[in-house]
Structures are given as C-alpha cells and as structure tokens.
Amino acid sequence: MxxxxxxxxxxxxxxxxxxxxxxxxxxxxxxxxxxxxxxxxxxxxxxxxxxxxxxxxxxxxxxxxxxxxxxxxxxxxxxxxxxxxxxxxxxxxxxxxxxxxxxxxxxxxxxxxxxxxxxxxxxxxxxxxxxxxxxxxxxxxxxxxxxxxxxxxxxxxxxxxxxxxxxxxxxxxxxxxxxxxxxxxxxxxxxxxxxxxxxxxxxxxxxxxxxxxxxxxxxxTEGIHAEAGLKTVVLGGDLSGMLAHEAVGHTVEADLVNGGSVAGPNLGKVVASPLVNMVDFANTALGVTAPLPVYLDDEGTPAEDVVLIKDGILQGYMHNLETARQFGDRPRGNARAWTYADEPLIRMRNTAVLPGKDSLDDIIASVDDGYYFISTNNGQADLTGEFMFGVCMGYEIKNGKLGRPILDTTITGIAFDMLKTVDMISNEVHWSSSGFCGKKQPMPVGLGGPALRCKITVGGR
Amino acid sequence: MANIILVSDVVRNLIEKYKGGKGVYSVSDSVLNEMNMEKGEFSLFRTLFENGVSVTTYKDGKKGSTSVNSTDHAALDKAVRECVESSESGVYDAAYDIAPFAGKRSFRSGVTEFDREKLFARMKELKETINRDYPEIVISNIIGEHSRNHSIYRNTNGTEFDSLAGYYSLVAEFAAKRGDKVTSLNYFAFITDDIETPFIERNGTRRVLENCIKQLDLVPMDGKFVGTVVFTPSCFLEMLGSALSNFVSGSVIMDGTSIWKDRLGTQVASECLTVGNSPLDSRILGGQRFTGDGFVAENYNIIENGVLKSFMLDLYHANKTGFSPSKNTAESIIIEGGDRSLDDIVAGIENGILVDGFSGGEPSVNGDFSGVAKNSFLIKDGRIGCAVNEAMISGNLADMLMNITGMSKETECNGGFVAPFVACSGITVSGK
Missing domain, CATH: 3.30.2290.10 (PmbA/TldD superfamily)
Structure with missing residues (x-):
C-alpha cells in the first residue's frame, strides 16, 4: 500500500x-x-x-x-x-x-x-x-x-x-x-x-x-467578420466562466495581489454591477458536486468556498498559508500542486459567476444591435484585469433576433470596468472543466457562468 | 541515481520479450535546482531528482507508447507490456517507421555542474540592480534554475545517442507601479551557460524594464486605422510560431487544411525574410541534436528569401504526405538582422504601433488573427509616441509575412531564438 x-x-x-x-x-x-x-x-x-x-x-x-x-x-x-x-x-x-x-x-x-x-x-x-x-x-x-x-x-x-x-x-x-x-x-x-x-x-x-x-x-462557413469596436453583447456561459477565471480570478490570487494586481487597491470597493456575484467553489457548487471537486489542498488545508465578489463589491482573495499570514486572513484550500515534483501554488478550483433571474431568450430579445458570443477557444488576462478571449462561435443580434454567424474574433476589456456594464444575467450556469490553467504548472480547474449582457470591445476587421 | 545504460538494456530486453517489433526508447536521469523569489525576496529553493523512461513500439505497423518515471524492474516490465498491448490495439499504418541505423553518437553541451552560491549571488544582484536602477518596478517573481540531463536514446535499428547537457535559465516577471497605477505583467527569460556575467546585461533585459515603466503613462487606444506594426523580436517569433503551426506543421499538411500545402518553392513571404530552424547554431543553447525518430539533427531553412523551402515534418507525417522528413524536429528559429536600424525603420512609418506582446485568440486555420497588442506604443509621423492600452490588432498571418517592410539590424537572442524587430504593413489597429 x-x-x-x-x-x-x-x-x-x-x-x-x-x-x-x-x-x-x-x-x-x-x-x-x-x-x-x-x-x-x-x-x-x-x-x-x-x-x-x-x-x-x-x-x-x-x-x-x-x-x-x-x-x-x-x-x-x-x-x-x-x-x-x-x-x-x-x-x-x-x-x-x-x-x-x-x-x-x-x-x-x-x-x-x-x-x-x-x-x-x-x-x-x-x-x-x-x-x-x-x-x-x-x-x-x-x-x-x-x-x-x-x-x-x-x-x-x-x-x-x-x-x-x-x-x-x-x-x-x-x-x-x-x-x-x-x-x-x-x-x-x-x-x-x-x-x-x-x-x-x-x-x-x-x-x-x-x-x-x-x-x-x-x-x-457562411459567417461574416464581426465589426470592431465597443458593442452590446451577450456573453454565453463559456465566456462568462472564462471571465470569472481569467479576468477576475487571477487578479484575486493573493500572490498576484502582491505582484501589484488591480485587486490590491480595490478590496471592499465596487468593482462590478450590483447584479454580479462570483465564487471560487471548493467541492460543492449551487447544490451539486462541483465540476472538479477539491477537498484538501497540498498544504493540509481542507477546502472551502471563497466569495470573490458579492453584489458587485470585491470581497476577498484566495490564499496559501504564507499569504494568509501576511494578509491576516484564513486559508481556504487554494494551495495546489500538479505533480509530486511541484510545489503548491495559489490556484483556483471551480470559479463561477452566479446565476441571475433573466432568461437567455429575454436577454437576446433585449439587444437591438449587437452580438451573442457562445464559444471560446482561449483566453488571457493580466494584472490590470485587461483580458482577451478568443471567440470561435457566435451570432450577430439584430432587433432582438439572432442573425448571421460570425467568424473567429477576439473580445477585450478591463474586467472591473466591463463588469460594471452588466445589466442582465441569465438564470442558468454553464460549466466547463476540460482545460488546464497555466501558472508555472498546469492545473485542472472548473469555470462557469450564466449569460451576461454587457458592453465589450470586439476586435473585428 | 539510476544507471541509465543498464535501464536501457532492460527496456531493450523487455521489448524483445514482449515481441514489440520496431521501436524507439529513451531513458533519462536529471537533477534540477531552482531558486524562487517572490515579491523580490528569496522564498523557495527546490531540488528535484528525476527519471524518465519512454517507449514507443510499432508492432506489425501499429503504434503504441508509454512513459513512466520509475526505473525498477516491475515498473519497466509493466510499461513495456502496456506499450506493446497499446500497439496491438492500435491501427495499422504503413507510414509508421523509425530512422535507419545512424551510429552510436555522444553529445555534450553546456555546464553540467550546478554552482549554488553563484546562482544565488546572480539573482540577488539582479534584484538589487532592478531596485536601484528601476525603483518603479515591482518584481512579482524571479525563478533561476540549473538543470542537468543525461539521457540514452536508442532505436531497434541499433542507433544509440548518449546526451549530457546542463544549462542555467532565468525568468523574471514584474510590473511597474506608481500610486494606484499598475502596468501589465512584463517578463524577460533566457537560457545561458554563462553564470559569470550579470543577468541584467543580457540583451533585451533593460529594454523590457524601461518600456514597462513607460507603460505607466498609457492612454486608451482610440479610433481605428490600417497601418504598420513593428513587432519586437520575441513578439514576432510568437506570431511566426502561429504561422508555422497553421501552415507548415505535420498535422495541417497531412489533413490538408494548410493554405501553404501546395506552396513549396513559391514566394510566401517578403524577399527579406529567411527563417532558419537551426538547433546547431552556436547561439542556440541546448538545441536538438537528434530527432525522436532517430535522425541526427541538422540545420535547415523553412523560408529562404521569402520562398517556402521546407515543411516541418517528422518521419510519420513525411511518409503520410510523400515529402522528405525535416532535418530536425525542433523550433530553434534564427532570423538574421536586416541592414537598417530600428530608428530608421520607425522614421519611415506614418501611422503604426510598436507591439511587444500579442494576447490573442488562437489564429484561425486560414491565418486570420485578432488580439490585444500588449505593452505597445503608438508610432506617428516617424516617432515612437505614447504607450497605449485596449489596442487590438487584426489581420492575416500569411498576408502579414508578405507585407514585411523592414527588419532591424539589431537582433535579440535568448538562447532559444535569434530575431530582429520586424515591421509589417496593412494591419488593422483599433481601439474602443
């Protein structure tokens, strides 16, 4: 044994x-x-x-x-x-x-x-x-x-x-x-x-x-290039999950707060619309087993949820033992290592935007001229919360109805600016868990979210 | 520490025992020492003792492979047995093969002894120099390491390569901070066999630190124009890497999705562009000496004076497509500098942007790309101007390579590549 x-x-x-x-x-x-x-x-x-x-x-x-x-x-x-x-x-x-x-x-x-x-x-x-x-x-x-x-x-x-x-x-x-x-x-x-x-x-x-x-x-194959510029868009659950992980999650990892992330001076402040709530779930999310449940981290801390944003206000950071000591907070099981030869680093587990009350159909119907972005093939963000997501499937929205499909494009923004423009959130969460997060080591993570209506910069032609 | 010759002999005997047929296998033994600084302070010192065993067999023209990091007999027996079983459950393909006998060769490179005191001193000196010369820089982390790897590679045609290499490497991540203003994360990274020269003196290092501080005074990009993008050496390599993956790699040539699949011998880039894949160049440290198929590696040009000279194919993809295998399977890119200075190139640009990082979606198979131009500066009327954020660039990789308008005589080398600054016209730059 x-x-x-x-x-x-x-x-x-x-x-x-x-x-x-x-x-x-x-x-x-x-x-x-x-x-x-x-x-x-x-x-x-x-x-x-x-x-x-x-x-x-x-x-x-x-x-x-x-x-x-x-x-x-x-x-x-x-x-x-x-x-x-x-x-x-x-x-x-x-x-x-x-x-x-x-x-x-x-x-x-x-x-x-x-x-x-x-x-x-x-x-x-x-x-x-x-x-x-x-x-x-x-x-x-x-x-x-x-x-x-x-x-x-x-x-x-x-x-x-x-x-x-x-x-x-x-x-x-x-x-x-x-x-x-x-x-x-x-x-x-x-x-x-x-x-x-x-x-x-x-x-x-x-x-x-x-x-x-x-x-x-x-x-x-019949797709058109999206038009560049600041647009009203509906981000599907794939993309709001990516947003939760890349554009907010990383900035509230306490080691990156130490590195100067935008979350440092914003703790306790309004960073999003009051509709927005965000949690890094440990092992149970919204009443069911989380996509990739974590029960114990590699420093010996049992895993608990971390509330990141509550009603639009930045609530807290994710810690390891060292940063918890430094910030006077409590570790909640975010110190994870990929292989036996890796040291534990502060990592997310299952990070999600919480669902709202709107139906996806109502959200789409509310947009006169914009886009519905459904699928993403990658995403990156940095310490400022400036993010970039690749969009590989989506449609234009004209007068509240889906129009022509779009070819691959990219969307970008500053997380704490863009989140303040969220004015509708759907009532269903879409999770994904197949990828790896990269931060010195790879790490399997879950990410999820509902559909969000917001303003975002589209990088078309 | 495992005796890798003896372990290799055990693997050879097990392949025979399980009737694995043709195959390749390698056994390695390595030690990695790594010092970490967080928030500019020494925090973690790691020492890893590693082994690796990988086996690929092509039993009856069917492929299977396993890799393990245990060298005890039971683990090796299981690994080889499962490899052969995987072969047996595979799919017959006449294209599976290994290189013919290539002799018994020994390769030695780098510095194989780790000097713990010197690495510590160089990292401390780097931190102190950054703090003194660039007080607005906030160091997120610095990782310095030395790795030593000894491996035996064999194939069942009798080839044996004995390789011993040791190198130092360093990566530093930092941002600039002034009050509540903070820049994007910037970094520099390199491989070296020189532990005597201060790390700050590596070419490109001070440029990245200085540009990072300039990013504190950035303005959001406004409007949209079609103009010239000047890529820094590392950023151009990143864009070129996507083009090579989409247009000349084995999988896209085999499945026919490459838009260059019928373009060998034709002009695919500006005449000024020659892209060498040169792991044996003295500026490339720890470059490939032999391929996974068992060929001794040689340098070759992928693009020569704008003409596509070779795809990047291993033996399997070469056999599948009817082309010759590439002379190496690395990506050790050498692009020599041009005959104009960066200042001269910028002086000729009316509307453009200098881009040091590209944060974009995976470019489409047809080469379309769009993404955020990170750490970038507007170029207006021949001068580098203000730093901008929220700037996006979009275009097509194939078009971009045809529209190279300048390559600087200044080059940067990080031990893994050599490249100049490269200017490309006809790219859409847009903001909010």
Whole structure:
C-alpha cells in the first residue's frame, strides 16, 4: 500500500517547521485520430514523493521519482537543507505560518484504470460516425484524453488525507471550407470528472453533441467578420466562466495581489454591477458536486468556498498559508500542486459567476444591435484585469433576433470596468472543466457562468 | 541515481520479450535546482531528482507508447507490456517507421555542474540592480534554475545517442507601479551557460524594464486605422510560431487544411525574410541534436528569401504526405538582422504601433488573427509616441509575412531564438 511509505514519517519532521510530505501519482492516457489516422496512442505515469519544509519563513523543497520509505527520508533531508541555505544567506526572517488545525480528510473517489484498447475502440467509433455521416467536412480530429491525480498528504500541523481528481474527455474538432475555400474550425469537449465508465458508457450518447458541432461549423462557413469596436453583447456561459477565471480570478490570487494586481487597491470597493456575484467553489457548487471537486489542498488545508465578489463589491482573495499570514486572513484550500515534483501554488478550483433571474431568450430579445458570443477557444488576462478571449462561435443580434454567424474574433476589456456594464444575467450556469490553467504548472480547474449582457470591445476587421 | 545504460538494456530486453517489433526508447536521469523569489525576496529553493523512461513500439505497423518515471524492474516490465498491448490495439499504418541505423553518437553541451552560491549571488544582484536602477518596478517573481540531463536514446535499428547537457535559465516577471497605477505583467527569460556575467546585461533585459515603466503613462487606444506594426523580436517569433503551426506543421499538411500545402518553392513571404530552424547554431543553447525518430539533427531553412523551402515534418507525417522528413524536429528559429536600424525603420512609418506582446485568440486555420497588442506604443509621423492600452490588432498571418517592410539590424537572442524587430504593413489597429 502506497500510504505505508509515508506512514509514521512525521517523526522525521524537524521541530519548529511546517512540513508537508506528499506521495503522488499522475496518470494520463491519450488517443488522437486525425482524419482516421491514429497519430497518438499513449499512456503516461508519473509518480514520486516530495517534501516541503518551511523554516524561519524560507521554504525548501525536494522530490524524487521513487515511492519508497528511503526516498521519503532523502527528500525530507534535502528540503530541510534547502530551507536552511536561504536561512543562512538572507538576513530578514519571516514569522511562522499558521494552519487551520489538524485532522484527516477521507478518500473522495477511487480511480479506476482502463485498458488502452477500450480508449482506442471508443475514439474510433466516434471517428467512424463522423466520417460516415459528414463526408463534406474538410477535416476531423478526435482526441480522447484522460488525466488523474492521486495524492497521499501528510503534514506536521495541518490536515492529512488521501484525495483524487480523475477526469476523462473526448474532444471533437471539425473543419469545413467556406465557399471561397477558406477553412473554419469548431470543437467541443465532452466528458468531465470521474472515471471512463462514469462519463462514456456508449459512443452513441455522444452523437447528438457531435451533430450540433457539425451544424454550427457548417453555419460558420457562411459567417461574416464581426465589426470592431465597443458593442452590446451577450456573453454565453463559456465566456462568462472564462471571465470569472481569467479576468477576475487571477487578479484575486493573493500572490498576484502582491505582484501589484488591480485587486490590491480595490478590496471592499465596487468593482462590478450590483447584479454580479462570483465564487471560487471548493467541492460543492449551487447544490451539486462541483465540476472538479477539491477537498484538501497540498498544504493540509481542507477546502472551502471563497466569495470573490458579492453584489458587485470585491470581497476577498484566495490564499496559501504564507499569504494568509501576511494578509491576516484564513486559508481556504487554494494551495495546489500538479505533480509530486511541484510545489503548491495559489490556484483556483471551480470559479463561477452566479446565476441571475433573466432568461437567455429575454436577454437576446433585449439587444437591438449587437452580438451573442457562445464559444471560446482561449483566453488571457493580466494584472490590470485587461483580458482577451478568443471567440470561435457566435451570432450577430439584430432587433432582438439572432442573425448571421460570425467568424473567429477576439473580445477585450478591463474586467472591473466591463463588469460594471452588466445589466442582465441569465438564470442558468454553464460549466466547463476540460482545460488546464497555466501558472508555472498546469492545473485542472472548473469555470462557469450564466449569460451576461454587457458592453465589450470586439476586435473585428 | 539510476544507471541509465543498464535501464536501457532492460527496456531493450523487455521489448524483445514482449515481441514489440520496431521501436524507439529513451531513458533519462536529471537533477534540477531552482531558486524562487517572490515579491523580490528569496522564498523557495527546490531540488528535484528525476527519471524518465519512454517507449514507443510499432508492432506489425501499429503504434503504441508509454512513459513512466520509475526505473525498477516491475515498473519497466509493466510499461513495456502496456506499450506493446497499446500497439496491438492500435491501427495499422504503413507510414509508421523509425530512422535507419545512424551510429552510436555522444553529445555534450553546456555546464553540467550546478554552482549554488553563484546562482544565488546572480539573482540577488539582479534584484538589487532592478531596485536601484528601476525603483518603479515591482518584481512579482524571479525563478533561476540549473538543470542537468543525461539521457540514452536508442532505436531497434541499433542507433544509440548518449546526451549530457546542463544549462542555467532565468525568468523574471514584474510590473511597474506608481500610486494606484499598475502596468501589465512584463517578463524577460533566457537560457545561458554563462553564470559569470550579470543577468541584467543580457540583451533585451533593460529594454523590457524601461518600456514597462513607460507603460505607466498609457492612454486608451482610440479610433481605428490600417497601418504598420513593428513587432519586437520575441513578439514576432510568437506570431511566426502561429504561422508555422497553421501552415507548415505535420498535422495541417497531412489533413490538408494548410493554405501553404501546395506552396513549396513559391514566394510566401517578403524577399527579406529567411527563417532558419537551426538547433546547431552556436547561439542556440541546448538545441536538438537528434530527432525522436532517430535522425541526427541538422540545420535547415523553412523560408529562404521569402520562398517556402521546407515543411516541418517528422518521419510519420513525411511518409503520410510523400515529402522528405525535416532535418530536425525542433523550433530553434534564427532570423538574421536586416541592414537598417530600428530608428530608421520607425522614421519611415506614418501611422503604426510598436507591439511587444500579442494576447490573442488562437489564429484561425486560414491565418486570420485578432488580439490585444500588449505593452505597445503608438508610432506617428516617424516617432515612437505614447504607450497605449485596449489596442487590438487584426489581420492575416500569411498576408502579414508578405507585407514585411523592414527588419532591424539589431537582433535579440535568448538562447532559444535569434530575431530582429520586424515591421509589417496593412494591419488593422483599433481601439474602443
């Protein structure tokens, strides 16, 4: 049993330190079919043990690609030496960090491995369906991808536990040519949290979603370029989730507040319309299990929700133990590491704009001249809250009705300015969880939101 | 520390045991030491002891692959068995192959011994220099590291490459702050084998810090015009990278979505543009020495005087499309400087914008792009003017490469690329 490797190792933790010992395995599997050609068919496993020691405010970390008791001893020793190297070279010390108490978090979900041939067969059935039903497509890609993390965490003065996050997705990318021969593309990710059988019992259950992607990409071949400038738009749930994560979430990570983010001088101030509420959910969101539930972070803090914006007012930041000490706040389980060889960083879990009271139909009907942006293929923001989202599916709105589809475009704005223009919010939240957030390390995160009516700058031609 | 020769021998024997057929495998052993500064203060020191084993087999023309980081016999046995099982569950494709025997070669590069005291001193010196010379800069974090990697690569045709490399690298992220005003996050990053020279003296470093401070006095972009964009070297490389991915990479040539699929030997860019993919150039540190298929890497030109000379294809995509495989599978881009100074180029621009970062949606397969011009300055009547935000640029990557109007003689090199400032006309610049 892997947990036996770290059992009892707390006796090796140095006095007066905060120490974490983590044994972890990351598994990923990937099948890629491009036009029916199997270009990737692989399995990857990465496991090992790491220790992080905080002494006089300096952190030392070490990891080893072994899961043995001897490796645990080695990384504890090396991490302690590293902390002491800084301690001996830097004059200014910092006060100790404070945990929220001690206890144990039970296993949330068993992870179940699946044979590669099951993945290959499933992806081929999806691909065969597309090839047979939609021969007019210019190209198609089917990607079946899974990743799971399983961690045993032991801490000196925080919680310990055994936690997992398994997830499985099938991406379908479809490309069609416009009448002039220019290719346009759309994709959709199917699947979510859990083991393969939790998500994909029968390929035919995916077919209606694939049909929808096909219909959208064919409409897109008739698309027009959006007009550049400040427009009234309806952002679909994909985009409001992206907004919650990229344009607000990152600015309220306390390490980025320290880096000078716009959230620093705005705590307690109005940053959005009073209709706007935003939360980083830990493991339960709006009464159901969150898309990627987190129960315990890698510093030994049990996970709780963090309210970011309430009725338009900026309420708080996300912390690790160090920034919680610095800001006089309480950590709520945001310190997360991707592999055993990574240190915990302040990360989001499931960040969302909360739903409002309007129906999507009413929101669209209220727009005389604008756009309804539905799908995004990427997004970025910076410390100022200036954001950029790629829009890969949307429609113009004319006199309250959807008009022609648009070609790929980009929208941009300053989050705390743009959020003040929100004047209608739909009553349904759309979640996504297939991507990775990048911040030194990748990290699976959930993001979600309702449709928002707002003013935003469109980068057309 | 694992004996990677012995582990490689175990993998070879297991491929034979499980009748894996043709295959490639590699075993690596690495140590990474990384010092982190947060808020300008030393905060975390990491030491990672890593192993890696990757195996790909093409049993009966069907591909499977596994990678693990354990080197004990049970883990290796499971990895090779699952690799071969994955092959067996795969799809036959005559294009799967490995390179013919390429000999037994040894490659050594960089500095393989980590000097902990010197890295600490260089990072401390960098922080103190920034604090002294640029007091409005707020350092978010600085990460300095040294990595040492020793690997054995083999294929079942008998090729063996033994590679040992060690390099330092640094990335610094910062913003400028004055009162409640704060700029976007800026950064510089480089790879080096030189731990003796102060990090601040790397080319481009002071330029990025100075421009970051100028961004404190920015004004929102207003209006819209079609003009010339001058890209900084790193930003042009970013745009070029998207063009290469969309127009010459293996997947888009194979699936036929590249708009350059029939353009080999024809003009696809301005005559002044030559794009080398040159991992063996002395300015590229830790560049590729051999490909994953088992070929010894060579330099080649993707674009030469504006003419498309080569796609970027590994052996599989080359076999699928009928072209020759590229001479390397890296992306070590060298673009030599032109014959005019940046000042001269700017002096000839009536309406334009200098752009140091592009935050845009993934460009369309046809090359259309639009996004935010980060860290940018308006150019008016031949002079670089005020810093602007909320500026967007949009155009088409293929058109942009045909409309290069100037390449500076000044170049920047970060150990992974060499490039000049590049001016491109006909791009739409718009604000609110």
């Amino acid at each position: 892997l947990e036996n490797v770290i059992a009892g190792k707390e006796k090796l933790f140095a006095d007066g330190t905060h120490t974490e010992l983590r044994l972890q395995e990351n598994r990923s599997r990937r099948v890629v079919l491009v036009g029916g050609n199997l270009v990737a068919n692989g399995r990857s496993e990465e496991k090992g043990i790491s220790a992080r020691v905080c002494e006089n405010g300096f952190y030392g970390f070490s990891s080893k690609a072994e899961t043995t008791a001897g490796a645990a001893d080695e990384v504890l020793k090396a991490a302690t030496e590293n902390a002491r190297f800084f301690d001996s070279h830097v004059r200014e010390k910092k006060p100790p960090v404070k945990t929220v108490g001690m206890g144990t978090v039970p296993l949330n979900k068993e992870t179940v491995d699946t044979e590669q041939k099951t993945y290959v067969e499933f992806a081929r059935q999806i691909d065969a369906y597309i090839a047979e039903k939609y021969p007019a497509l210019a190209s198609r890609r089917v990607i079946l991808t899974t990743d799971s993390t399983e961690k045993y965490i032991l801490t000196s003065d925080g919680y310990s536990g055994h936690v997992t996050i398994p997830r499985h997705y099938v991406y379908v990318f479809l490309t069609a040519n416009t009448p002039s021969g220019a290719p346009v593309e759309l994709f959709k990710a199917l699947g979510g949290y859990g083991n393969f059988s939790d998500n994909f019992s029968d390929p035919s259950l995916c077919f209606p979603e694939i049909d929808g992607v096909y219909e959208d990409v064919m409409r897109k």
